[in-house]
Amino acid sequence: MAASCVSLLAVVVLFFCLSAHAVDRSNFKTCDQSSFCKRQRELKPGQSPYRALLDTLELSNSRLTLQLINDNNKVRLLLELYRLQGNMTRLKINELKPLKPRYEVPDVLMADPLTEPLSVVVQDENGLVLSLGGAEQRLILNARPFRLDIIEGPQVLMSVNSRGLLAFEHLRARKDTISHKISSTVGSMWNSLNSIFSSKSESDSEETAGQENVGQQIDEIIEDEEKPGMWEEVFKTHSDSKPDGPSSISLDFSLPGVEHIYGIPEHADTLKLKNTDGSDPYRLYNLDVFQYELHNPMALYGSVPVLISHSTERTMGVFWLNAAETWVDISTSSAGQTMFGKMLDFVPGSSEAPQTDVRWMSESGIIDVFIMLGPKPTDVFTQYASLTGTQSFPPLSALAYHQCRWNYNDQEDVRAVDQGFDEHDIPYDFIWLDIEHTDGKRYFTWDPSNFPQPKDMLQGLMDKRRKLVAIVDPHIKVDSDYKIHSEIRSKNLYVKNKDGGDYEGWCWPGNAGYPDFTNPDMRAWWSSMFAYDQYEGSMENQYIWNDMNEPSVFNGPEVTMHKDALHGVWEHRDVHNLYGLYVQKATADGLIQRSGGVERPFVLTRAVFAGSQRYGAVWTGDNAAEWGHLKISIPMCLSLGIVGISFCGADVGGFFKHPSTELLVRWYQAGAYQPFFRAHAHLDTPRREPWLFGPENTALIREAIRQRYALLPYWYQLFYNTHHTGQPVMRPLWVEYPEDVATFAIEDEYLLGKDLLVHPVTDEGAKGVTVYLPGKHEVWFDVHTFEKHDGAQSLYLPVAMSSIPVFQRGGSIICRKDRIRRSSSCMESDPYTLYVALSSQASAEGELYIDDFHSFNYEKKEFIHRRLSFSDGTLTSRNVAPDSQFSTSSWIEKIVIIGGVQQSSVTLTTADGAETALEFEFDSETAVLTLRKPGVNAGADWSVRLR
Template sequence: MKKPSKDLMFPLFFPFFLTLLLFPAPILSWKKDEFRNCNQTPFCKRSRSRNPGSCNLVSTDVLISEDGDLVAKLIPKSKRLDFYDENDNNIENGTNIVKPLVLTVSVYQNGIFRLKIDEDKNLGLPKKRFEVPDVVVDEFERTKLYLSRKREEKIGDDLVESSIFYLADGYEGVIRHDPFEVFVREKGSKERVLSLNSNGLFDFEQLKGGKEEGEDWEERFRSHVDSRPYGPQSISFDVTFYGADFVYGIPEHATSLALKPTRGPGIEHSEPYRLFNLDVFEYLHESPFGLYGSIPFMISHGKGRGTSGFFWLNAAEMQIDVLGSGWDAGADKIMMVDQKRIDTLWMAEAGVVDTFFFVGPKPKDVVRQYTSVTGTPAMPQLFATAYHQCRWNYRDEEDVYHVDSKFDEHDIPYDVLWLDIEHTDGKKYFTWDKVLFPNPEEMQNKLASKGRRMVTIVDPHIKRDDSYHIHKEASQNGYYVKDASGKDFDGWCWPGSSSYIDMLSPEIRSWWGDKFSYDSYQGSTPSLYIWNDMNEPSVFNGPEVTMPRDALHYGGVEHRELHNAYGYYFHMATSEGLVKRGNGKDRPFVLSRAFFPGSQRYGAIWTGDNSANWDQLRVSIPMVLTLGLSGISFSGADVGGFFGNPEPELLVRWYQVGAYYPFFRGHAHHDTKRREPWLLGERNTELMSDAIHTRYTLLPYFYTLFREANTSGVPVVRPLWMEFPSDENTFGIDEAFMVGNGLLVQGIYTERATDVSVYLPGEQLWYDLRSGMHYNGGQTHKFEASEENIPSFQRAGTIIPRKDRYRRSSMQMEHDPYTLVIALNSSQAAEGEVYIDDGKSFEFKKGAYIHRRFTFANGKLTSSDIAHSDGKTKYISHCTLERVILLGLSSAYKTALIEPISKKAIIELGPLRLHGGRGPFVPTIRKPGVHMADDWSIQIS
């Protein structure tokens, strides 16, 4: 949600609003001027100006610590290794005095190694550099391998031997001493996989305790001054991905899935990809500019080598260059490596080097490796995977009841109705406007009686009002972020003068979590869930609309050091508060706008304040796919666009695509025309209703995929190349996507399109979800752009579970029967799964769930249990199997024998969709009479 209201911001920004009224066109240039570019960001400008080979550091001999880590020191090359004295803490390097850096390598199971480089904490530093806490999960730390040996090897023409250490079967790590470099290679071929500093761009600016005469550390941008009390403290280095055709990742940017080069021959005036959480409304597509969240994780893929990944755990502002071919032409090379490669340059304002190398070699391997470090996505409640209806703002209780009744009147299901800031008493969170919402509990209970929930917004800025209990407690207890002078930081946001909760402190997060109790959050009920917005954090009168970098957090940490993680800690505290509210029984639902590595453990995110245009619809797909690659499976874009008034065709197309987002929510700004699905004419209502019904039909499949993400990290929606890693035609596709391994969806992103081309990968058949017709893989097909749907296909060899009854909400579907859609491959075989639990509690962690595998081979469909090795089912479901649809089945098969009940059934022609009107009709077994939780088989003949 964006754009300050005029009554709030008029005193501060009257000239800006006058400009908007008189000259509306320049708004884009205003947005550009509001934020810094690389040349206006000193650390970025310095790092980009460095030449290959400029790193003058070398590594001392590597020792094995008692913890099984490899430890060395980095010192200037001018200090000969042979004469380095471990007690020589101050080393002259030209005119500067520098201290040795400490390098530590740790190795973990599954082909992961961690490289840390920091200043020596034993050498009297002016302060400890910030290391991001509470992101790496405890389970990962327990997979550490204790190294007991290493070996030495001469590499190329090096004068000094390098240290070689075990990483995984088939892989080894190398610490190259002079020139300094760290890389991973395959054991047999010695082909490289990943490297750091192979181009010699490593630089580490050390903290300073005080200014020397004539030094000016302050930085200025517009009217803001950053005091920088410890001087420049940036870090930069190059990372190389070998055998890569493309690199992906580092969300959040509104750009293509495959990251474009930002430096190199023919690339002029290009900015690096910026990772700095910012409140950016009406953001532009095809831009490297940073948005609301930051995940410094990059994944490479190539047909030859496969997939690898790199992650830098750092919460400071980061800028990343993807270096185009020939970027280093004419520069001296440290070592020529005759391998296909993509070079990248990583630059951060502060923090430490805390990096992770992932060897893959398959796409899903890398995602599993990354989420083993930062955690797999939380398992959502079932209702959260259904359709959400939101607007800034539903005016009052009467408006809420009207919207709710209209969904019923038009037979459109939905699960959640959302309330924005206007529901509060004067923008004070955890309160209700007593005139507009006098009976909040009754309102929530009425929705809950239909199986529906409500979400209210809670932001991190707290109104500075002494009568407001949240402010009073936070102020008295010292729970606010401080400004550089040590006073409570005071910035402007929706309530006006505001202070911001310091979420770095575990104690303060716990206090915040307590505010969600029913006693504290009066008017809340168990069916109320939470939306965290503006948590970048957004500060309307701050530099770049955010908090000053020299603001202070718990433990004396500067805001510059943790900026990108602020929203993460706020999301964490809110999510844990909802768990606490329910005494640990029910899963929370919290939507956050800002995010960081690990956010997937706490809820969903959305792509922020987009606009109602075709380009924004198109770019939503690579944005959601990139988030999934980076661990955040539960994401989506505002359907219809937050700003502006979409034409009916655009809105319909957005619903048709949005029905396949993991997070499916319609949302709009308060200045837009109302656009609930029944307001744009009868035909458009039918089309949007059909799109929403498609999502509800597929909820069993989506819920099963969310469970897969919860256990493995593999995302719900995926790039085509994740499922078809050897098909080079898929590497650059980001307008089509896979939902799980079974469905391929192609959006329509142009107005009045008459046809659409779809590349169907692989060598198997694909079945159209609407017609049942099959098409060959490995080809591009042209289809009519029907207004009724977007192209979507089921992959041959898969089995998709559905529920086809029309209900008001997902809760009312709980006991409905299932349909299995079997898409047979050329061998007349297929397989699939379904996951079922109570849809709300944490009992699934104790084994209270049903997980069935379906296989079809040799004319027999078999259901087998893959949930419980002891054979005991701890969750009971009485749901039955209503239909089995067999796409691609030969007409020679006429009957089916169902065991163990010895029931015979006729294979007849039935509708592909239960409410599909006049067909098509496909081979169907109706009412087999078996339960989804049981073992059974169906033999056709």
């Protein structure tokens, strides 16, 4: 008992030491402290030892294979190349004959990608040219040194290994390798020397040189085998044994004509990725980083190895499918000629053209890379979605407002906070419980003193059509009386340490075990624990939050799991970045199963990987109540959105520290226009419920939240669309205006879909903001004042504390619900108001999507999907899903035409041909025409004619 208390005390002390100040960088590795990153960075460009052995080439209908050889050590690699449907190319490189299998990432791809035919156009002793489908696209393979160039017509789109930084550390046996390599090299060199010695033309000096060359190569082999960190690595007090020795991989990609690249989240940095020359590379390694710093490439909680390049000519993507620790170097500069030999003599080149070089370096696994060739931003999103899936479609309530803190104290506290929202007329849908709600940090339990009747609490929320989220973390208290621990141990489903025992580390409960979520049996068992008869006290309006799933180990290296821990036959180093995805997947599956497959789940995760979008939402982790953290939430969520994870948000108000009232209000205003909208705060911060800052500020926060609720129909439609298409909900301006260079580096404003432009106020004491309105032929309308502005200009906009600069694109129709109730569920049957913003051609289009807002029945064609169009003075509603079956009691109560003109009459025509004159009024100052009470059902065919 005493030992347990000491361990728990150490955990708490460690946490508060870490959380009291900004992140201690010394707890986390730099590239120089990561031995494989340091080794890889020591390689010099232009000295590639690899060549392609063209006589090993095999070509089937959809797959090319050939061998590569490293002329320095004679190790052979197997290259596989596939042309995939949708304008993508897949490149895999592995050892030809590894000592043991190398890890290949499972469960991330939706299925084996569909392929297209490959054919050789030209081949000679120097290389070959492949057709990649279509008359214009070719892949040129140069044999010595090995290099790939993808061209379209006369343009080089991308070059692979053009800098010669392909590196593949082969698996080897430590004891025998040196002597074997020395013997092999001596034999080879001895044969060469015999040839030298037997030649009458060779001099004594040449004999000596030959002998020295043998000695030099032997010295190099020994030195290579004994570099620090190859067989064991020490960081602080932690030792990482490496029984398989060095196994890192690297490959470089060159992008001619490109100087803007994005992606590879998660980093607290700018949207446009920076040049890493002279600094650390961007690091992808899921870590629990307390109060992270801004504007550096340090690893954070998530790792999505997807990079997107963009220029006025083309958008492309690179998906590096590897779950090990990964570093990404980026160098943007002027490029010389990107052609090689006679094959590319026709390519125009300029030493003044920009070029971006990207190098990926991973600690283990294989090279498995998908090259997504666009050419448009929307094409890249579609291509990536075809590989890893789309954003899950959340229940409507998950898109509403969430109230959270660490922690609400007890059931009475929950009841009082819930009542406070009603008393102050502020809507909310979810209240959250952090780790203190459990019985001694035993997840799937309730504190018997503070939460003795959880079902009563949940029923009270359900009566108001509200919900609760409870935290369930993936570290399990080691306690023989704890059912969850006992069953995992009895089923032998914990991660193992290097010696084969259960891996244990410190986290919130004290000493904890870590379930092996890479094991399907563990995931299935975990999912079963969310059944109502297993998770005692839970109900259908309770949802789940997975925190600390990097995984976080307070006394582990870099606050995470030892890399030599074991998941079956695989080391943790191979699977690290996948762990959080598996936790969220098992949890989401559990929530689906508990409802018999009927209800959509909601699960929030902190750690993510490629494909995490399929399982729920993510937040940006332990931010701080500082203006810089408010600002950085925008590029952080934009970066996640463009790599598939649209359901993103940041803790409103900042997790650490106490925000000023101004900062809190501005954060609510910004959060109301980000996909995941949750207020959260640290245990030590003063209470922050929206009504605790005076009536004036309560009113400002109330208004921001009400704006969110009014727009829920639009948010829901956007998530429906992203679920089907993969297009991001919250997107950079360049996505919709890919040729407008002025948009390429903008990160303080963004688009929701294509029709709303948002520029939150993120500067302290701001009296105004400068908004860039894109599009030469666009018009934009302030959603609050209806003032009209032309596109392709920067607009200075004065702001007050009540200001949330939002603009609707002319040519769009957005559906809102202007009757705000206590929760989104209370508004499900309420009427809609259509906001029709006319383009300069007096036309507009939009959508209305309706289903039951919570189940999977939409997959059974139970929904309404309407196309709304305005042209030639007529607004029509048309069914775009005639095979679907669903009915709604919601109706259209108002139509607001922005940028309109005075009319003499307005006539509604329904599906049966009946005509009705509508009441209307025109405001000449704002040019807004308002049509009152059309009264038609939201799922019906109808038209409105203006005269």
